Amino acid sequence: MIRIFFAEWRKLRRPTLLIGTFAAALFFNALITSFIYLMIDSPQGNSDRGRSVGREVLGLANGSVTGFASIGGLLGIIALCVFAAQSAQEYTYGTLRNLLVRQPRRLVLLAGKYSAMKSFALLLTFVNLLVSVGISIYLSDRAKVSTDLWFTSAGWSAIAHTTINVYISIVFYAIIGISLGILLRSPISAISIALVWILIIENLIGAVKPVTLKWMPGNQLATIAQGGSPEISYSHAMILGSSYVLVALFVSSLLFTKRDVAN
Amino acid sequence: MSNQAIEVQGLTKKYDNTVAVQSASFTVPRGTICGFVGPNGAGKTTTIRMLLGLITPTSGSGTVLGHSITEPEKYLASVGALIEGPAFYPALSGSENLKVLATMAGIPTERVDELINLVGLTGRGGDKFKTYSLGMKQRLGIAAALLPSPEILILDEPTNGLDPEGIQEVRDLLKKLASEGTTVFVSSHLLSEIEIISHHIVMLRKGEVVFAGSINDLLLNQKPMIIVRTENEGDLEKVAAIATADGHHVSIRHGEAHIEGPHEWAPILNKKAFDVGITLSQLTPTLPNLEETFFEMTGDRS
Numbered sequence: 053m054i055r056i057f058f059a060e061w062r063k064l065r066r067p068t069l070l071i072g073t074f075a076a077a078l079f080f081n082a083l084i085t086s087f088i089y090l091m092i093d094s095p096q097g098n099s100d101r102g103r104s105v106g107r108e109v110l111g112l113a114n115g116s117v118t119g120f121a122s123i124g125g126l127l128g129i130i131a132l133c134v135f136a137a138q139s140a141q142e143y144t145y146g147t148l149r150n151l152l153v154r155q156p157r158r159l160v161l162l163a164g165k166y167s168a169m170k171s172f173a174l175l176l177t178f179v180n181l182l183v184s185v186g187i188s189i190y191l192s193d194r195a196k197v198s199t200d201l202w203f204t205s206a207g208w209s210a211i212a213h214t215t216i217n218v219y220i221s222i223v224f225y226a227i228i229g230i231s232l233g234i235l236l237r238s239p240i241s242a243i244s245i246a247l248v249w250i251l252i253i254e255n256l257i258g259a260v261k262p263v264t265l266k267w268m269p270g271n272q273l274a275t276i277a278q279g280g281s282p283e284i285s286y287s288h289a290m291i292l293g294s295s296y297v298l299v300a301l302f303v304s305s306l307l308f309t310k311r312d313v314a315n
Numbered sequence: 316m317s318n319q320a321i322e323v324q325g326l327t328k329k330y331d332n333t334v335a336v337q338s339a340s341f342t343v344p345r346g347t348i349c350g351f352v353g354p355n356g357a358g359k360t361t362t363i364r365m366l367l368g369l370i371t372p373t374s375g376s377g378t379v380l381g382h383s384i385t386e387p388e389k390y391l392a393s394v395g396a397l398i399e400g401p402a403f404y405p406a407l408s409g410s411e412n413l414k415v416l417a418t419m420a421g422i423p424t425e426r427v428d429e430l431i432n433l434v435g436l437t438g439r440g441g442d443k444f445k446t447y448s449l450g451m452k453q454r455l456g457i458a459a460a461l462l463p464s465p466e467i468l469i470l471d472e473p474t475n476g477l478d479p480e481g482i483q484e485v486r487d488l489l490k491k492l493a494s495e496g497t498t499v500f501v502s503s504h505l506l507s508e509i510e511i512i513s514h515h516i517v518m519l520r521k522g523e524v525v526f527a528g529s530i531n532d533l534l535l536n537q538k539p540m541i542i543v544r545t546e547n548e549g550d551l552e553k554v555a556a557i558a559t560a561d562g563h564h565v566s567i568r569h570g571e572a573h574i575e576g577p578h579e580w581a582p583i584l585n586k587k588a589f590d591v592g593i594t595l596s597q598l599t600p601t602l603p604n605l606e607e608t609f610f611e612m613t614g615d616r617s
Contacts, residue, residue: 059419066406146402149369150459153396154420156368156387313369314361 056155056164057171063138064172077130077176078183084126085119085184089191111198114210120184124218124277125270127180128225129250135169135226136242139233149313158309169230173222181215214279217286221277224297228269231304237315269296317381320345320467320498321366326375328361334522335361338375341517341527343500348493350509350530351502352609353519359502360399362519363471367396380466392420395465397473401456405445409436409455412444413462422462430458435484449476457485467498474508486512510605518609525612530605537608541581543572544597545588554595557587566610571597573607 064070088105091098099105100122110118142148155161192199201207232242250270258265265271266284272293280286321343328336336358343349353359364370366379368387382389403412413427431440434454439447447455453476460468468489474482489499489512503509509516516533518526526533545551551572555565561583564575574584578600588595 055419055421059415062411062415062418063404063407066411068406141404145404146399147404149364149367149398150402150416151419152369153367153391153394153398154416154463156391312364312371314364 053160053164053167056161057167060165060168061171064168069134073130073134074176074179077127077180080126080130081119081123081180081184082187084123085187086191088119088122089188089195089197092195092197107195107197110192110195111201113201113204113206114214115192115197115199116185116188116202116207117181117211117214119188120181120218121214121278123180123184124214124221125274127176127218128221128273128277129247131169131173131176131222131226132229132232132246132250133243134172134229136229136233136246137239139165139230140237140239140242141233143233143237143315144239146315149315152313159305162305162308165230166227169226170223173219173226177215177219177222181211181218185211217279218277220290221273221293224273224276224293227297228273228300231300234304234308267292269293272296317378318345319343319378320347321349321377321379321500323362323366323377324375326362326365326377327373328358328365328370329373336365336372336519337522339519339522339524340375341524343498343517344515345498346493346496347514348489348499348501348512349515349517350513351500351517351519352506352509352605353502353504355504357504357519358522359504359519360471363396363398363469363500363502366469367391367394367398369398392463393466394469395460395463395467396469396471397456397460398469398471400472400475401452401459403444403452403455403459406443408441408443409447409451409458410440412455413459416459417462420463426462426464427458430461433461433488434458435481450478450481453477454481457488465497467500468492470499470501472503473501474503474505482508506606506609507604516605518612533608534602534605537602538575539577540601540607541574541576541578541584542597542599542601543574543584543595544570545572546594546596550588550593553591553593554584554588557591558584561587568610 088098092107096102097104105118109115142151151161152158189199229242229246232246233239236242236245254268254270258268266288271284272289275281275284275289276286276293280289319342324340326336326339339362351359361370365372366377366384368384368391377384380390380393407415410427410431413430414424417424417427428440431437434457436451436454436458439451444452444455453473457470457473460470474485477485489501493499501509510530513530515528516526516530517524543554545554548570551567554572555567558565558572558574566573581598581600585595585598
């Protein structure tokens with residue numbers, strides 16, 4: 053499996069993909085984290101869906117990663133798009149047949165792909181953590197936010213917890229992406245269906261009937277990144293999100309191992 | 316150890332109501348070049364995919380290097396394959412594409428440079444695959460197939476897109492590999508191509524094997540032919556009638572009558588045609604080539 057891991061990284065490390073993905077992630081990261089501090093006094097709010105995050109909240113022990121937690125869902129969506137494209141392209145390019153000739157144990161191949169994805173997600177998580185916390189420190193003074201509690205033991209604990217939550221969320225999103233890629237075998241279909249569902253349909257249904265957001269997969273994964281929300285508890289999001297991901301994992305593994313490779 | 320590199324018995328693949336391969340049975344001896352021929356859609360690629368574990372047969376069995384095709388992990392490390400044209404990542408260079416496969420199979424990446432040179436891509440290995448011409452892509456596909464130093468090389472239409480020089484290079488390469496003990500199973504719809512390089516042949520038509528064996532045996536068993544052209548193409552039917560009346564089998568295609576018969580009968584035909592006022596513009600006694608034989612055996616007389 054380690055060979056597949058390194059083989060996958062030969063594909064993931066190509067500059068267009070790696071720089072493009074990280075540039076997009078860091079751009080949104082910088083934008084959202086900066087907004088939290090720069091718009092701190094705005095009556096329209098400074099966070100997700102018009103919420104206001106005040107100085108007293110940002111001054112708490114978990115204040116350094118408030119921006120990072122907010123960006124978690126978006127990082128997950130970026131990972132979903134990258135890995136949906138990566139898995140579906142194996143079918144559209146016809147490269148899957150080459151891979152399966154060199155590694156006929158399909159589950160091992162899939163496991164290798166997942167392990168490469170997890171390491172990619174880890175890198176994405178840590179780079180964005182550093183940038184988000186860095187921007188937070190840089191802007192805290194200007195926004196008159198106290199950082200006294202940020203690097204206490206409680207602060208470090210909050211950083212660790214948020215990092216783990218964002219990482220889990222990114223991995224879950226990426227698993228959904230890989231599964232959609234395998235299921236649909238078309239990058240455009242996999243990405244567009246995922247984005248339309250997560251960004252439009254879930255929000256539309258949620259706007260009409262807010263209680264449904266408690267059951268929507270995209271909302272669960274974003275909530276995991278945030279460590280829970282006022283509407284959905286962390287444990288609920290984790291249990292339900294894991295269930296969705298396990299189903300996706302099972303279905304995609306079954307399809308990947310049993311389906312004929314005829315293209 | 317079996318003398319057969321590939322053995323297939325009653326291999327069948329059905330898709331809903333379509334039969335892609337129907338009860339195919341054949342063997343490929345070790346160390347030979349075996350041509351796998353048939354028109355487009357005959358089931359060649361489907362058969363190859365079943366041999367490589369990419370497609371599950373509906374029924375039947377097979378072995379590759381003595382291992383069942385239901386356990387491809389036991390033999391694929393010794394198999395190189397180019398299936399239905401070269402498929403690589405467009406944004407990666409040719410070398411990097413090969414390194415992906417080499418890394419996955421635990422093959423030293425130094426072999427990649429060696430193969431890039433072997434297939435005539437020296438100096439272009441660092442270029443992105445999407446910038447390659449069709450011939451270069453095909454060469455890279457052959458290089459990928461050669462990565463594991465295979466005991467069996469399975470190539471699906473390897474000369475597609477190659478210029479005459481490239482085709483000759485591939486022929487020479489396959490002959491060299493076979494002389495070193497590699498079994499080459501090469502599919503093509505170009506029968507003349509296969510006739511030049513193969514020792515054995517498996518002929519497939521509409522999913523069914525119509526012949527499997529030595530190419531010499533196949534051609535020796537075929538009857539000699541006389542190829543006839545007439546000054547007026549409309550007279551071909553009359554020539555066919557003369558030949559049929561004398562007990563010879565005739566097929567007309569591409570403006571020629573192909574008459575089964577010994578070369579001694581050619582002057583007799585010439586005289587009979589002259590007597591009824593037909594002028595022959597060509598009268599060529601010949602032994603059938605693979606293409607003739609294929610059409611004769613499959614009954615395709617278009």
